[in-house]
Amino acid sequence: MSAVELIGLAATLSLLAGWRLYLCVFAVGLAMAMGWIELPEHLHGLAVLANPWVIGVAGVGLCAEFLADKVLWVDSVWDALHTIVRPVGGALLALAVVDPADPAWQVIALLLGGGAALVSHGAKSGTRALVNTSPEPFSNVAVSTAEDVLTGSLLVLALANPVAAVVIAILLGVAAVLLLLMLRRLLAGLVRRVRPVASASRRDIS
Secondary structure (H helix, E strand, O other), rough: OOOHHHHHHHHHHHHHHHHHHHHHHHHHHHHHHOOOOOOHHHHHHHHHOOHHHHHHHHHHHHHHHHHOOOOOOOOHHHHHOOHHHHHHHHHHHHHHHHHOHHHHHHHHHHHHHHHHHHHHHHHHHHHHHHHHOOEEEEEEEHHHHHHHHHHHHHHHOOOOOOOHHHHHHHHHHHHHHHHHHHHHHHHHHHHHHHHHHHHHHHHHHH
């Protein structure tokens, strides 16, 4: 596996961790423990994910996240609580991919992994908060289910094909940045609309 492919896999794991950290840890660990995937020797840092305790804790977190993410506004509270957890988890997943004997790569993996997970987490939490403004509850469940399926599918594809991991990382990174820019524009438009109304209300009161 080339350096580019390693970076692609590390970035993919980190970006997906920003959506579903527990799913990433649980799926990779279970697949390794069951022998469904066999990672190359230079990715032996991921072997810790196959530990039964790690799988068990990730499974509990996965169930809790699956349920919380389907409930209106509870998902936003859950996202807020994981603003630090997901970037840290994404950084550690990226760190497990790189060569543990190279300190420079370890620092790069921590910085880029944590940053990538934070970007995807911001895009996810912002999008879900926007979806929650919808008066009907079905859009929230539909978006959450789509995230579950997409995360699992991309995770399997990235682990099975290093070249695909590079493409997935690029697409996810671009999508996350575009979502953040779109959310920023929507928020700015909302502030511009609310500000005159608030000013008019203060004048009426005075």
